[in-house]
Amino acid sequence: AQRVTQPEKLLSVFKGAPVELKCNYSYSGSPELFWYVQYSRQRLQLLLRHISRESIKGFTADLNKGETSFHLKKPFAQEEDSAMYYCALGDAGGTSYGKLTFGQGTILTVHP
Amino acid sequence: NAGVTQTPKFQVLKTGQSMTLQCAQDMNHEYMSWYRQDPGMGLRLIHYSVGAGITDQGEVPNGYNVSRSTTEDFPLRLLSAAPSQTSVYFCASNHGRSGSNEQFFGPGTRLTVL
Numbered sequence A: 001a002q003r004v005t006q007p008e009k010l011l012s013v014f015k016g017a018p019v020e021l022k023c024n025y026s027y028s029g030s031p032e033l034f035w036y037v038q039y040s041r042q043r044l045q046l047l048l049r050h051i052s053r054e055s056i057k058g059f060t061a062d063l064n065k066g067e068t069s070f071h072l073k074k075p076f077a078q079e080e081d082s083a084m085y086y087c088a089l090g091d092a093g094g095t096s097y098g099k100l101t102f103g104q105g106t107i108l109t110v111h112p
Numbered sequence B: 001n002a003g004v005t006q007t008p009k010f011q012v013l014k015t016g017q018s019m020t021l022q023c024a025q026d027m028n029h030e031y032m033s034w035y036r037q038d039p040g041m042g043l044r045l046i047h048y049s050v051g052a053g054i055t056d057q058g059e060v061p062n063g064y065n066v067s068r069s070t071t072e073d074f075p076l077r078l079l080s081a082a083p084s085q086t087s088v089y090f091c092a093s094n095h096g097r098s099g100s101n102e103q104f105f106g107p108g109t110r111l112t113v114l
Helices: none
Strands: A003-005 A010-014 A019-021 A024-026 A031-038 A045-049 A072-074 A083-091 A106-111 B004-007 B010-013 B019-025 B031-038 B042-051 B054-057 B064-066 B076-078 B087-094 B109-113
Touching: A003 A083, A010 A019, A019 A106, A083 B042, B004 B087, B010 B019, B019 B031, B019 B087, B042 B064
Parallel strands: A010 A106, B010 B109
Antiparallel strands: A003 A024, A019 A072, A031 A045, A031 A083, A083 A106, B004 B019, B019 B076, B031 B042, B031 B087, B042 B054, B064 B076, B087 B109
């Protein structure tokens, strides 16, 4: 069975402060990890995936297989980062047929 | 490309009524999925399809039916609506060819069952 845990339901920071959204996963296969973001009343959109190792909107995330974590980080939060963030897990070998297992989500609020 | 589209945006039903949530994609994606989003629960998979004519159950399939007669469309049917089905429903698609599991999501349908 695969599982994704996001331990923080709510996270509040001030503008300019560093932010880290935690994500831990449990999976016996080869994982493919994603971060999705959902701005107020909008559809989910892909923010990052671990295989691309890129930085989007100043966010980065590194897959740590030893700690089974994929934490999302940004050194200087902006008000426009306020949103719901979901960590999601698929199988890198393609056996999950595009299905993803999502964490519970973390609502990030960045105060001015 | 419109991407993934869903109709309706909002719907209110009475307990026991049935309805179909529509989902279409114009990206020629093989894989399509339905998720429901509930506070504190994240997104949970209801049903998915790996191609026309092939569907399977996800984590929370009870009370829902799906069919996939074309590559483009993947409707979700609520057979007899219950208040526990009040949720936001997202349809998603994935091309399935590169091996990536990246999902492309529709705008969602907000359903209230009274």
